[in-house]
Every structure is written in structure tokens, then in C-alpha cells.
Amino acid sequence: VVTAANAAPGANANVSVVSNLANALWRNVDVIIGGENLLQSFDNSYNIGTWFDIVLNSSSVRAPYLLQKEVFWMDDADNKTNSENPAIYPALDDGVRPATVNRGALKRSKMIEQGKQVTLISDLNCSLFKSGKLLPHNLDVRVSLTKNYDGYMLLEA
Numbered sequence: 001v002v003t004a005a006n007a008a009p010g011a012n013a014n015v016s017v018v019s020n021l022a023n024a025l026w027r028n029v030d031v032i033i034g035g036e037n038l039l040q041s042f043d044n045s046y047n048i049g050t051w052f053d054i055v056l057n058s059s060s061v062r063a064p065y066l067l068q069k070e071v072f073w074m075d076d077a078d079n080k081t082n083s084e085n086p087a088i089y090p091a092l093d094d095g096v097r098p099a100t101v102n103r104g105a106l107k108r109s110k111m112i113e114q115g116k117q118v119t120l121i122s123d124l125n126c127s128l129f130k131s132g133k134l135l136p137h138n139l140d141v142r143v144s145l146t147k148n149y150d151g152y153m154l155l156e157a
Helices: 045-057 060-070 103-115
Strands: 015-017 026-033 038-039 141-147 154-156
Touching: 015 103, 026 045
Parallel strands: none
Antiparallel strands: 015 154, 026 038, 026 141
């Protein structure tokens, strides 16, 4: 992550990423096999669908793995208002910094702070790629990934 001036953000910058970064990279995902559209997503429907799939079908034991591989970490706040607060590092109050209200966003922020690079490893959520069967020889498979815009993936105060 770099600033508009192409420099690393400073320490304790109010910048984080969405809770499902690896899948939020893609605005549209299309998988076409032999002229048939197997997976067609509309604007951001793919990453929203994968977010629900991970939340509903993953045990909490996988949380550290998902954080390391996909930068997937749920917001952790006391209420909805605090979960939507983009201030990772609240302003000083009489020389004392109040506690972060969204601990999940802070955890994700630490992974990208000061321009750190992350490598994302995530499967495409398509039944064809999760099948244990072999595909026929010379099968025409086309995958189209349209990158999301930065403002969708980055959270800043």
C-alpha cells in the first residue's frame, strides 16, 4: 500500500483493508468452459458471495490461516457504529490515545502498515476448480478477472 505520492504511509496511519481482501480484489469473475458460462458475477457479487461462504462455512480454527493467506479477518467491535468507524488510531485525547474501536480493522492494518507487501493466496470459488475429477483434453477454459478499484478495498479515516 502506498500513498498518492507513491510513498509508504507513516506508522499509525488510519489505513486498513476490507475484511475479505483476497476476494475483494476482483470486481467481476467469469469462468467460461467450451462456450458455456459456468460462473458469471456482476459488480462485486463474487466477493460478497465468497465472504458469506467463508463466514458461514469456516470454523474459527481456520481464522489464523485465513488471515495469513487471504487477509481475511472479521471486524471486531462492540457495536455496529464502531465496526464502521474507519479511525484505526483514534486522535489523542489529552495526550492519551483511546483504544481502537475496531480491533479487526487494526489487525488487518498491521499487515499493510508502512507499505508492507502482502501475498494473497486464495482459490477461485468455482465448483469446477474444486472437483476431484480430471477435465477432458483440449477443453477450452477461459477465466476473466476484472480488478476492483482501490477505493473499494482500502479503508481510511
